[in-house]
Amino acid sequence: MTGFPAQAVAGAVIAATGLMIVTAAGGFDLSIGAVAVLCGAVSARLATCMPVILAVTVPIGLGVACGLINGLLAHRWPPFLVTFGMLAAAQAITAWLPENSAVAVAPIVTCAVAAGIAVGAHVVLAHTVWGFHVSFVGSNEDAAGHAGVDVARLRLWTYVVSGGLASVAGVTTAPPGNGLSLQVAAIGAVLLGGTTLKGGRGTVAATVLGAVAAGTALAAAHEWFR
Structure with a gap:
């Protein structure tokens, strides 16, 4: 992951946004970091033999598929x-893949992607019916079901979003190691941002601030112990 701490912070923002959405709906995702690393590795591999557009879109599709599987099974x-x-x-699939140099993405591009995702997520969660349903389901699943919300489908989509954003974080920041640092940063950002593990509460703005703090701290620790 190059461009510390900008890349680390941007990656934390992207991953934490997905995790916050899942958590607010009453779920949780421990696979974000590992999926991000897998998608980054696949992107690096494809970049050696395919056009850049495919080296980006195929791994993102893979992340979405991972989220879909999580959502179906978590039900x-x-x-x-x-x-x-x-x-x-x-992690097992990543270890099986041959090592390749990470796809170079300029920190300014990664930061722009993270900002765009954060703004888009805020608009969706704060100003759409789907966003209201995310909080409703997380706050009171039974009441949401009685009100006509398809709880299973909504939670499925939150996992799809989480997997997709994890893949974006992986492709744009190429997180190091097994993804543990990114996972820790995302969880730290969500908790620092005030999202409860019981669901029902969470804001993008607070999560972004938490991601800045967590991402900077982990980037500094990585540089210190490298």
Whole structure:
């Protein structure tokens, strides 16, 4: 991950936004960091033999697919268990892939992508019916169901969004190692931003501030111990 701390902060913002949406709806995603690393590795591999557009879109599609699998399985089993399984699977696949140099993305581009995602997420969560339903489901799943909200479908889509944003973070920032630092930064950002693990509450603006703090701290720690 080049361009510390800008890349680290931008990656934390992107990943934390997805995690915040899942958490606000009453779910959780432990696989964000591992999926990001997998998608970054796939992007780097494809960049050696395919046009850049495919080296970007294919890994993002992979991240969406990972989120879809998480969402489908989390409807039947505990989210922590399901997403931990995805974490293990993503790490295993990444270890199997040959190493390639990360796709170079300028920090200013990554920061612009992160800002665009944050603004878009804020608009969706604060000013759309879907955003209201995310908080409603997280606050009171039974009441939301009785009010006509398709709880299972809504949660499925939050996992799809989380997987997609994890892949964007991976493609644009190429997180180091096994993705643990990005996962920790995302979780730290969500908690610092005031999102409760029980769901029902969470704002993008507070999550972004948390991501700036968590991403900067982890980037500094990485540089210190490197």
